[in-house]
Amino acid sequence: MTDTTEPNPSGVDTPSEPDVETVSALEAAEHSAPQFVRWFxxxxxxxxxxxxxxxxxxxxxxxxxxxxxxxxxxxxxxxxxxxxxxxxxxxxxxxxxxxxxxxxxxxxxxxxxxxxxxxxxxxxxxxxxxxxxxxxxxxxxxxxxxxxxxxxxxxxxxxxxxxxxxxxxxxxxxxxxxxxxxxxxxxxxxxxxxxxxxxxxxxxxxxxxxxxxxxxxxxxxxxxxxxxxxxxxxxxxxxxxxxxxxxxxxxxxxxxxxxxxxxxxxxxxxxxxxxxxxxxxxxxxxxxxxxxxxxxxxxxxxxxxxxxxxxxxxEDTLDDLRSATIDDVGAILRLIEPLEQDGTLVPRGRATIEREVENFSVLEHDGVIFGCATLNDYPADKMAEMACLIVHPEWQGTGEGDLLLRHMEARARAQGAKRLFVLTTRTAHWFIKRGFVQGGVSDLPKERQSAYNRQRNSLVFFKRL
The missing domain is CATH 3.40.1160.10 (Acetylglutamate kinase-like)
Known part of the structure; x- marks a missing residue:
């Protein structure tokens, strides 16, 4: 059997040091394995x-x-x-x-x-x-x-x-x-x-x-x-x-x-x-x-x-997907109101929509607006919030929600945001399936934290752009 110790002046046997290359290989494996699993x-x-x-x-x-x-x-x-x-x-x-x-x-x-x-x-x-x-x-x-x-x-x-x-x-x-x-x-x-x-x-x-x-x-x-x-x-x-x-x-x-x-x-x-x-x-x-x-x-x-x-x-159909104008406020309200009534969305009112209409994008077909979403920018934190993502029930299931999401991601990215976040009470799974990860209120921009409605207890989800 090979001796794993070497004599020293004190007469006490000391375990030999592992080979440097072996240690480096082990350390590299320990470091790379989690990265490999995460990537896979x-x-x-x-x-x-x-x-x-x-x-x-x-x-x-x-x-x-x-x-x-x-x-x-x-x-x-x-x-x-x-x-x-x-x-x-x-x-x-x-x-x-x-x-x-x-x-x-x-x-x-x-x-x-x-x-x-x-x-x-x-x-x-x-x-x-x-x-x-x-x-x-x-x-x-x-x-x-x-x-x-x-x-x-x-x-x-x-x-x-x-x-x-x-x-x-x-x-x-x-x-x-x-x-x-x-x-x-x-x-x-x-x-x-x-x-x-x-x-x-x-x-x-x-x-x-x-x-x-x-x-x-x-x-x-x-x-x-x-x-x-x-x-x-x-x-x-x-x-x-x-x-x-x-x-x-x-x-x-x-x-x-x-x-x-x-x-x-x-x-x-x-x-x-x-x-x-x-x-x-x-x-x-x-x-x-x-x-x-x-x-x-x-x-x-x-x-x-x-x-x-x-x-x-x-093919981002910009003839159907466009920025909202003041003329679209009525149609946006008609989309939002049923979800406000059942508690899915926070009530906004016409005045709020009119004031923030430039933040909205709408989906339109043959003059009918059947989807919308809004984007609020927090440039100091390099974040943006997507809200009011709605597709009329008759058009759901055909990928229009994903089209709106991609468009809002592109808008947020163009504004310099590194992360997009949403607050939701009933559609968490939809966002999780599209790459969003749950976070906490403390992860929100300070400005948004102060406006967070704790009575609604909305879940917070983030997606890296």
Whole structure:
């Protein structure tokens, strides 16, 4: 048996010190374990929400040039294991340009539509074939002690896309440049429902057997729309939409995105991707994202963290969801009064509503206001209070309450608030299901504490923005 002590001058045996590296490893484990468990619990709602949903993930040849393909495939295999249905659309612009250069052609492709001659089409075919094989090889990995261990993912490619020639525009013959005519969504759905990942190259085929070069961005948008995808994710060279202070704008309503595009303030690359993201959302895709491939694990970070790391475009129907005006006071009162009478809400009265009407947002359809909410700002504490969140009973259950909540969160965030809080007596579970955590009266801003009605004994819930 090995002695665990060493002699010392006093003649008393003293236990030897543990190895420094062992202590460091133990301390690191003790520190990281709670963090890991907390993170795993935090992502659980997203896992439940996205299982069985379809994501279209699109990336250009620039990602492959940056040697980021292998890491992306590992993350996508994890999404597939979690039950998310995946369609991949890859680009090949830099690879086509390299093929053209090596063959002595001067033509080079940039963003947007350009004519494709016969030589360029051949280069596009070669580049697409090489990239597709690289993707298939990456998904075929399965070495032990790697993220792909035990992964058995089937990758399917095929003639899912019917294309047509772009033709002659303003006197320019675009020759072998095409556009999407039809997507075989039934065949694609059958493949992804069996757990396979569909991989599409930026090529389409006509009923006459011709091949056409397609823009990856247009193809990905058409596929996402045709599949009614939950998400369209562009993995790009750009970090997303960056504001004047250098921060990424993590969420944009589609009409805000369109206004930003019209302003001409964005750089060419960001504008190009944001345009397609906006178009996808307008045509029925629930969410469209623009994220940078320079960030390791970007897809996981965008999907499984609250704010994400890129820019997400959503269809916030601002024609139906708008700031209230003095003309809306009567309709707001009609929404509020039944809940005031049964004690759900604190009575406010017309004078209070008129005085605070600029804090209200309303949901309107065909001239009928059927929902409202108000926001009170506490800038010194970087908090905001949401109150009077109401949806008319006939419209409840269709997601309008969530739409109002997202809108108020965006308003609070824009005002600089870091936390949103609500006081409620009867709807605690609704807020808990949407990420609110119970707090106490002492957690409220001092100003709000002094106005707290202790007779009502309302519960206080907070949500980090």
């Amino acid at each position: 619990r935090e992502v659980a709602p997203y896992v439940h929400a996205f299982r069985g949903k379809t994501f279209v993930v699109a990336f250009g040849g620039e990602l492959i040039q940056a040697n980021a393909l292998n890491a992306l495939v590992q993350d996508l295999s994890l999404l597939s294991a979690l039950g998310i249905r995946l369609v991949l659309v890859h680009g090949s612009r830099p690879q086509v340009n390299e093929q053209l250069r090596l063959k002595g052609y001067t033509q080079q492709f940039g963003r947007g539509l350009q004519p494709t001659d016969a030589a360029a089409l051949e280069c596009a075919k070669e580049a697409a074939g090489e990239i597709r094989l690289d993707i298939e090889a990456a998904f075929s990995q399965g070495l032990p002690n790697t993220p792909m261990s035990h992964a058995q993912i089937r990758v399917i490619s095929g003639n899912f896309v019917t294309a047509k020639p772009l033709g002659v525009i303003d006197g320019v013959d675009y020759r072998h440049t095409g556009q999407v005519r039809k997507i075989d969504t039934d065949a694609m759905k059958a493949a992804i429902e069996r757990g396979s990942i569909v991989v599409l190259s930026p090529l389409g085929f006509s009923p006459t057997g011709e091949a056409f070069s397609l823009a990856m961005e247009e193809l990905a948008t058409s596929v996402a729309v045709g599949l009614r995808a939950e998400k369209l994710i562009f993995i790009t060279e750009t970090p997303g939409v960056v504001d004047s202070e250098g921060n990424v704008d993590t969420e944009l309503a589609r009409l805000d995105a369109d206004a930003l595009l019209a302003s001409g303030e964005l750089d060419e690359t960001t504008s190009f991707y944001l345009q397609h993201a906006s178009r996808a959302v307008k045509r029925g895709v629930a969410r469209a994202h623009v994220v940078p491939f320079s960030l390791d694990g970007v897809v996981l970070l965008e999907i499984f963290t609250h704010d994400g790391v890129g820019t997400m475009v959503v």
